[in-house]
Amino acid sequence: MRLLVPVAGLTAALAMLTPPAPAQEKKATPLYEMRTYYSPPGKLDALHARFRDHTVKLFAKHGITNVGYFVPEGENKDNKLVYFISFPDKAARDASFKAFAADPAWKAAAAASEKDGKILTKIESVFLTPTDYSPVPKIEAKGNRVFELRTYTTTKGNLPGLDARFRDHTMKLFEKHGMTNVVYWHRAAGQPGAENNLTYLMAHPSKAAGLKAFDAFRMDPDWLAARKASEDKAGGSLTEATNGVLSEYLVPTDYSPLK
Incomplete structure (x- = not known):
């Protein structure tokens, strides 16, 4: 006597025997930090020496990824250093900086570099996350x-456009015109301008x-057509009329991983 199993029952039985497909892991989005340092007149070389000889190594020791260190192309009238570092996430960033600040080697390097006076007058920090279309930057x-660091401020509601x-x-x-896309960011959630800023x-x-x-x-002509189509859809310019697009040319320092 043959035992007949309904098709629906057989399908259910086979499904129970088949191991479930592994859950697809969500790809982690790294956190970048753009830090801008300003030195007093005559002190920028001392700041470079501290980074070159100590800071970049101590950053790496404490899990901070050195991405790129730059100064403005041409006259650096503000004695400015702009650099980018990255972390797995904000919690990792905070833990790394806490360990870095407590490191005796950092404390000794900082004290030695400031024996003739402070070498920093101001620090600015912005947290950034890569856009979904950003290349993974090659640190080479x-x-x-x-x-070229370009910063766009969009008109209200037009960042998605x-x-x-x-x-x-x-x-x-x-790329067609010989420019290399390195990385594209939005401001991290909670940062001023997170809803209307693109930095790349x-x-x-x-x-x-x-x-x-x-x-x-x-x-x-392809750019002109793309711009017109996007502005027609938005009902006007996608960027603010005043300071909507800012550009700054930068040159890598000798100790920058990205050159």
Whole structure:
């Protein structure tokens, strides 16, 4: 006598025997920090020496990833150092900095560097997270490149539209015109400007090459069409009329991992 099992029952039985598919792990989003240091007149070299000889090594010791260290291209009238570091998340960042600040080697280096006076007048810090269309930045030294830090402030509600334009058009057109997309960020949640800020880093063979490439990009019919379509959809410009797009050319320091 054959035992007949209904198809539905057989399917259910087989499903019970089949191990469940492993849950897909959510990819962690790293946290970046852009830090800007200002030195008193005549003290910037001492600040560079402290980073070169001590700080970058101690950062690495305490789990802080050194990404890039830069000064403005040309005259550095503000005695400014701009650098980027990264962490797995905010909790890791706070733990790493706490350990770094308590490290006797850091305390000794800081004291020695300030024996003739303070070498810092101001520190600015901004937390950033990569956009969904950002490349993973390659922390590599590729020679005599300059970098361009560009900051966009959108009109109200238009950050998603700006993201779409970059994702679908702008980045490809940048590459077409010889510009290298390095990394694209939004301000981290809770930061001022998180709802309307896009910050990104590009690389050029030189500042002159970067300016020439942007001139060609702005005249590209594909760019003009993409901009018009995005602005028609938004009912106007995606960026603020005043300081909506800011650009600063930067050159890597000799101790920057990213060059």
